[in-house]
Amino acid sequence: MNDMQNKTMLSLIHNRKSVRHFQSGDVNKEKLKEVVRAGMAAPSARDLRPWQFLIITNENTLKNLAEQLPYAKMLHDVSAAIVVMGDTTVKSPSGQSYWLQDTCAATENILLAAEALGLGAVWTALYPYQDRMSPVVEACHIPEHIVPLNIIPVGIPEGADKPKDKWEPDKIHWNAWETK
Amino acid sequence: MNDMQNKTMLSLIHNRKSVRHFQSGDVNKEKLKEVVRAGMAAPSARDLRPWQFLIITNENTLKNLAEQLPYAKMLHDVSAAIVVMGDTTVKSPSGQSYWLQDTCAATENILLAAEALGLGAVWTALYPYQDRMSPVVEACHIPEHIVPLNIIPVGIPEGADKPKDKWEPDKIHWNAWETK
Numbered sequence: 001m002n003d004m005q006n007k008t009m010l011s012l013i014h015n016r017k018s019v020r021h022f023q024s025g026d027v028n029k030e031k032l033k034e035v036v037r038a039g040m041a042a043p044s045a046r047d048l049r050p051w052q053f054l055i056i057t058n059e060n061t062l063k064n065l066a067e068q069l070p071y072a073k074m075l076h077d078v079s080a081a082i083v084v085m086g087d088t089t090v091k092s093p094s095g096q097s098y099w100l101q102d103t104c105a106a107t108e109n110i111l112l113a114a115e116a117l118g119l120g121a122v123w124t125a126l127y128p129y130q131d132r133m134s135p136v137v138e139a140c141h142i143p144e145h146i147v148p149l150n151i152i153p154v155g156i157p158e159g160a161d162k163p164k165d166k167w168e169p170d171k172i173h174w175n176a177w178e179t180k
Numbered sequence: 181m182n183d184m185q186n187k188t189m190l191s192l193i194h195n196r197k198s199v200r201h202f203q204s205g206d207v208n209k210e211k212l213k214e215v216v217r218a219g220m221a222a223p224s225a226r227d228l229r230p231w232q233f234l235i236i237t238n239e240n241t242l243k244n245l246a247e248q249l250p251y252a253k254m255l256h257d258v259s260a261a262i263v264v265m266g267d268t269t270v271k272s273p274s275g276q277s278y279w280l281q282d283t284c285a286a287t288e289n290i291l292l293a294a295e296a297l298g299l300g301a302v303w304t305a306l307y308p309y310q311d312r313m314s315p316v317v318e319a320c321h322i323p324e325h326i327v328p329l330n331i332i333p334v335g336i337p338e339g340a341d342k343p344k345d346k347w348e349p350d351k352i353h354w355n356a357w358e359t360k
Contacts, residue, residue, distance in 0.1 A: 005188060006296050006297055006298070008185060008188060008189070009188070009189065009192045009292075009295075009296035010218060010293060010296050010297075012189045012192065013218045013221050013289050013292060013293060013296075014218070014221050016221065016223075018223060033352065034190070036352055037347055038190060038193045038194070040346045040348060040351065041193050041194050041196065041343070041346060041347075043196075043198060043288070043291060043303050044346070045303075045305060047344070047346075049346060049348070049351075051351065052351050052353065053351055053352050053353065054352075054353045054354075054355075054356075054357070055352060055353070055354055055355070056355055057354065057355060058355045061355060096308075098305075100280055100281070100284070101280070101284045101305075101329075104280070104281050104284030104288075105284050105285070105287065105288040107285065108222060108223070108284075108285040108288040108289060109193050109288060111223060112189075112193060112292070113193060115189075116186050116189035116190050116193075117186055117190075118186070123223050125225055125278075125281075128276075139356075140353075140355065140356045140357060141356045141357045141358060142357050143357060146357070149281075163221070164227070166220045166221060166224070166227075166229060167217055167220055167221075168220060168229070171220065171229075171231065171232050171233055172213065172216055172233050172234075173232065173234045173235070173320075174234075174235055174237070175234075175235070175236055175237060175238045175241060175320065176234075176319075176320045176321045177234070177320060177321045177322050177323060177326070178321060
């Protein structure tokens with residue numbers, strides 16, 4: 001890989017933004033699958049892959065959830081949403097679950113893949129809020145051992161949302177906490 | 181962005197791999213900072229950014245931790261490691277902490293940025309294991325309210341580690357759990 005490609009790759013990470021404003025237009029199934037495929041490429045502790053993914057394209061379900069989820073009203077404006085879920089029964093031999101770590105890494109891949117494909121997306125949290133998880137569990141018949149981490153509206157970005165510069169050099173510590 | 185660039189971007193996600201075999205050679209400070217900068221570009225719930233980053237380049241510290249951390253023996257073979265940490269005191273007005281979600285997303289960005297720069301890296305878990313967190317807390321004087329999520333050895337990949345194909349179409353559910 002050359003320096004130019006390196007730069008292009010890093011720019012993907014820095015160009016990702018939380019997109020909350022969408023223009024009309026559908027996202028086709030192949031693109032949605034491509035985005036979720038990127039989610040499955042995330043690292044997973046002991047390769048347990050305790051993730052599951054729900055893709056919602058049903059208009060009534062999207063409208064219903066938009067009404068019930070105050071932080072995900074953008075579901076009104078998109079033709080699709082991805083719910084990233086963790087299977088709480090998938091554990092290491094010693095009984096440790098890593099569903100939260102693995103699904104968060106998978107979510108970041110999903111957000112980056114959406115950016116790469118020119119789509120807009122935003123992580124809206126469901127877990128750990130019971131009142132946010134319940135409407136999705138009910139609408140999508142999610143079984144009890146599966147936890148919906150978030151719901152990610154996916155659509156065509158309107159263009160108003162820009163990436164934030166969150167660089168804070170003070171948050172880097174060299175070799176020990178005190179040393180800067 | 182054109183289709184070719186889209187493809188290059190997605191390939192970054194699919195080319196990322198857990199690198200556990202390194203060749204000799206140092207990673208300079210600027211590259212390490214660039215990698216952590218990508219970590220800080222991760223999404224953060226309510227923009228709280230409860231993350232902190234420790235970059236270890238001290239050879240004695242790396243050797244000491246390699247001895248004490250059975251799952252991070254690769255620290256013997258690298259000139260640097262990044263510890264991604266969460267500040268448990270950073271909370272939303274309602275008292276909710278999102279340090280785990282946010283630091284996991286930041287970690288994925290770090291792993292992808294390492295890949296983009298031709299470096300090798302691997303997420304080795306510290307949290308939630310007290311016996312793995314303690315050696316790092318002691319060696320690096322990490323205060324009590326800061327939780328070290330992982331330690332990521334960063335080096336020049338030897339080349340043997342390849343990305344896994346983790347695509348499992350059965351893990352995609354359309355509109356409801358039962359529907360495939």
